[in-house]
Amino acid sequence: MTVSFGWGPVEARVLAPAAACVVVVDVLSFTTAVGVAVEGGTAVLPYRWRDATAAAYAREHGAALAVGRREATGTHPWTLSPATLRTATMPDRLVLPSPNGSTIAAEAAAGGASVVAASLRNHSAVARLLADRGYGTADRPLAVIASGERWPDGSLRPALEDLLGAGAVLSAFAGTRAAQTHTLTPEATAAATLWDATEDPVAALHGCDSGRELYEYGFPQDVAVAAELDGSTLVPVLVDGAFQEAR
Template identity: 80%
Template sequence: MTASFGWPAAGQGVSFGWGPVEARALAPAAACVVVVDVLSFTTAVGVAVEGGTAVHPYRWRDASARAYARERDAVLAVGRREADAAHPWSLSPAALRAAPAPDRLVLPSPNGSTIAVEAAAGRATVVAAALRNRTAVAHWLAARGHGSAERPLAVIAAGERWPDGSLRPALEDLLGAGAVLAALRAAVPGLTLTPEATAAATLWDATEDPAAALRGCDSGRELYEYGYPQDVEVAAETDSSTTVPVLVDGAFQEAP
């Protein structure tokens, strides 16, 4: 049986999906798309925007990214291992927290950043969410009526990539999406979620220790093994932030 992707059945205003392909399928019918890439794009965006930096998402860290940053008079984030005292800006949330805050930062990422760029191609409002701001994002969405039949909402978990470039579903992003969805469901009684969105929210509600889950999942263990445990710890700071980054004119900025 061949799957047919598209907007869910009438009356279901909140959907959940994975990666850039499903973002492309769901975004055209959505009034708002929430991107979740806990380790580490959307956590890094939240930390940078809290510090007053406008964050430009970009698909790849290559020569075109350097040109894109120059055109916008922005700092280009480098790989974690390339960062140094002279250029401390990378995808590492812990490093961004410690670094001086630039006015503008280009933050390439093949997962969360790519989804943000895909979603921005349509009419939808694009929001960056993680565990740190999950309740703030949910309340912001609820206050604007997102998730209703009139203002449909798509929550997209970024996931990771296998060596062949295909999507690898990632527990941290499923938990992050579920955290936002659970908070939104609590804020809006009677909210109608697709079964996929309901399952993600239910997983979050059933997770006794989200921080331990982040440390123990594949992506968390990788960051610990590579020497970046603080990035996992920053990402695990559930509800520590009230900042809601919204994509405006190509850059994530704090929502009013």
């Protein structure tokens, strides 16, 4: 099997050492925010922890630090909110803490794999890049990791939006000419099949647990940005610790 699918940081840690490329999918909202920020010309530095060490990390790397959605101000507007990032004047470098997407990116990079940030906004572009670069072969195995969320005890909470995002990438990749000789694991096939069978993924995104949480939190616009299916052709790739546009 040359194309695998898994959930969360633990499976990223397991799958990354055998993968040439790991695709991170955290639709609401890390990888969507990464895509929007990179479109704005910003290099995004993922960081695992949203605590005091994040500020020190940002200073060390000459970057601005994203804060919580409700902590944004007129002079410091950068948060995990894709809608807010879209309207903000962006810095050259931005540290984006995320216990889910950033942690997976770090685990994948530690295993030596190339790391790509995918969302529903760029899933077709990601699939094309993967095919063009020869990933998903026996020599260059591919792993797609759905981030998921966390329960209060810190355990993984599978998230529909990330399963759909991963399935969208896998379905598009399986449809490329280059992928015809590649073999998806049953888990990867199941994720792609779910995407293909979902009649209205936009409605699913707005109605899923994470989507409803953002509505209740007062950020429905973040769900709307995340639901821009194939609205972007940009593919963020982790280079020297920062997500940048693939070249």
